[in-house]
Amino acid sequence: MLAAITESLLDLLYRLQGKLSQTGPIGFIILLTAVSILVYRVTKYLFEGPACRPWLASRRHPFGTQKSRSNSEGLAQSAARKLGTWEPHPFTRPKPAPYRDWSLTTTTPLPYRPFRHGPYHITMGLRTMQWDDWIELDNEYLKFHTLKAQRIASRGAKCCRTDPEPRVVDGAVELLEELASYLPDRYPSLFRRTEVGIDNLATGECFDIRKDHLTVNGIAEDPMQLCARLVQDDLAIMFEREDGQYYLLAGAILLAGFWRLEDKFGMPLSNIHTSGGVPGYKKKLEKGMMNFFHRVQPDRPVVRNNYFIQVDDGLAWSESIGSEDGAEGSFGWDTAEKNRIVEHHWFRSERQSLRRLPRSGGVVFTIRTYFHPVVEIAREPYVPGRLASAVRSWGDDVAKYKGRDRYGDVLLEYLDAKHQEQVRNGLDVDKEEDARAYPW
Numbered sequence: 185m186l187a188a189i190t191e192s193l194l195d196l197l198y199r200l201q202g203k204l205s206q207t208g209p210i211g212f213i214i215l216l217t218a219v220s221i222l223v224y225r226v227t228k229y230l231f232e233g234p235a236c237r238p239w240l241a242s243r244r245h246p247f248g249t250q251k252s253r254s255n256s257e258g259l260a261q262s263a264a265r266k267l268g269t270w271e272p273h274p275f276t277r278p279k280p281a282p283y284r285d286w287s288l289t290t291t292t293p294l295p296y297r298p299f300r301h302g303p304y305h306i307t308m309g310l311r312t313m314q315w316d317d318w319i320e321l322d323n324e325y326l327k328f329h330t331l332k333a334q335r336i337a338s339r340g341a342k343c344c345r346t347d348p349e350p351r352v353v354d355g356a357v358e359l360l361e362e363l364a365s366y367l368p369d370r371y372p373s374l375f376r377r378t379e380v381g382i383d384n385l386a387t388g389e390c391f392d393i394r395k396d397h398l399t400v401n402g403i404a405e406d407p408m409q410l411c412a413r414l415v416q417d418d419l420a421i422m423f424e425r426e427d428g429q430y431y432l433l434a435g436a437i438l439l440a441g442f443w444r445l446e447d448k449f450g451m452p453l454s455n456i457h458t459s460g461g462v463p464g465y466k467k468k469l470e471k472g473m474m475n476f477f478h479r480v481q482p483d484r485p486v487v488r489n490n491y492f493i494q495v496d497d498g499l500a501w502s503e504s505i506g507s508e509d510g511a512e513g514s515f516g517w518d519t520a521e522k523n524r525i526v527e528h529h530w531f532r533s534e535r536q537s538l539r540r541l542p543r544s545g546g547v548v549f550t551i552r553t554y555f556h557p558v559v560e561i562a563r564e565p566y567v568p569g570r571l572a573s574a575v576r577s578w579g580d581d582v583a584k585y586k587g588r589d590r591y592g593d594v595l596l597e598y599l600d601a602k603h604q605e606q607v608r609n610g611l612d613v614d615k616e617e618d619a620r621a622y623p624w
Contacts, residue, residue, distance in 0.1 A: 268426035270545025275482040280316040280370040288386055293322045296533045296554055298489035298623035301570055302577025306464035308472060313487040313537050319415050320552055321371055328416040331500060335438045336409055342446045344409040347433040355421050355544035356407035356434045360393050363414050412436035418551040422453060430477045432456060439553050441502045441532060447512050463581035477547055485539035489623045494530040495520055495591050499555050517587035526598040529558040529591060562602045566616045569603035572596055
C-alpha cells in the first residue's frame, strides 16, 4: 500500500512540477502548498485511517465490522503462525455479478496501457482488486484456448505441472474449484455449473473437478492443466516452506513469451526474480515482496500490470530471443535481430492478480497477457507520446532487461512521428491526465 501511494505521489508531483515550472515564484509556492497537503493527507490516512479506526472501516463496509476484524485477525495469524504452515481460513469469496452483455464475439480486450511519462520508478505497483474482476475474458478466448490446447498436447509437463506434495495438490484442486465456482456466475453464457464440475458451452468440454477424478471429457489431467483450459490466463501457485520463502510448486505457464516453467519450477520467489535478472529486485523489491507474501490474507486480493516490447508476433514464445527448446541461458535479447521495422514490434502487457487461497494457503498468480501490434496502439490518442516518454525513462538496468538496445531506435522514431502527427491534428496534450488515467 505504502509503495503504491509513494509511486502515485511521485508521479503527481512530477506532473505538477512540469506544469508549474514556467510560473516562477508563484508556481513554487503552489507546488510547496500541494506537497504539504499531500504529505498531511497521506500521514493522516496511514496513522488515523480505517486500519487504525475499525469503527470507521465498519461504517464504510457493507458487512459491518467483518472486514476490519478479518484483516486484524489475519495479520495476527500471519505474525503468530509457524513458517511453512497454514490453518484453513473461514473466508468465502463473494459471488461475482454476471458480466453484463458479455459476448464471445463482441467483447473486446481491455485496453491496458500501463506506462507513464518518465521518470520510471521500480515498485510492486499493487492495487486493490475487485472480486468481480478476478478473471478477464473477451473475444480472443477461443484463440487463446486453441493455442493453449496445442501447447498442452505438444509440451505437456514442461508447461503444466503440480508438485505431488499433498498440500500442493490440494491447492491446485482448490484453485480449480474456485474457477469452477466463479466462471459460471461471472460468464453464464460461456460456462455452466454441473453436479461434478463445470461445462464449457463454447468448446463442449466437460470438467469433473472432484479430487478423485480430475478429468476433461473423461480424460485424467493434472489439476493445473485443467485450470489452464478454462481461462485465458497463465496460472502459478506459490507455497511457503519452513524457511519462510515462497516456492513455485504448481503452474500452468503456456503463454509467457520470455520464460519457461521448467526453468523456474520449485524455485523460491527470490531466485525466480534474480535468475531472471529483474532490475532492482534486491534493493527495491525483495523485502516488500516477502512481507507482502507472508501477510496477504484471502480477503485482500490485489492486481498489478506490466509491459514489454517484443519484436515478433509469438504470443506463446518470442522466437526472436532464441529457441524455446534451447538450453537454459541460451536465449535472451542478445540473440534478437536489431532494429527490425516497426511492423514487427508488438506491445505485450500483463495484468496479474494475486490472492491467497483460504483452504491451502497457496498464493495464486493469474497472468493475463494482452498482445497488440505497436502500430495498432499508436493510433490511440496520447499513447505514442506517453509510450515514447516511458521507454526513454528506463534506467540502464531496466533498458537491458527489456531489450531496448534491440528495437529502441526504430520504435522511438516511429512513436515520436505519430505523436507529432496527433498534435498537428489537434491533440491537446494538457488534457491527457483527464483522458487516460493509469493503467489505461
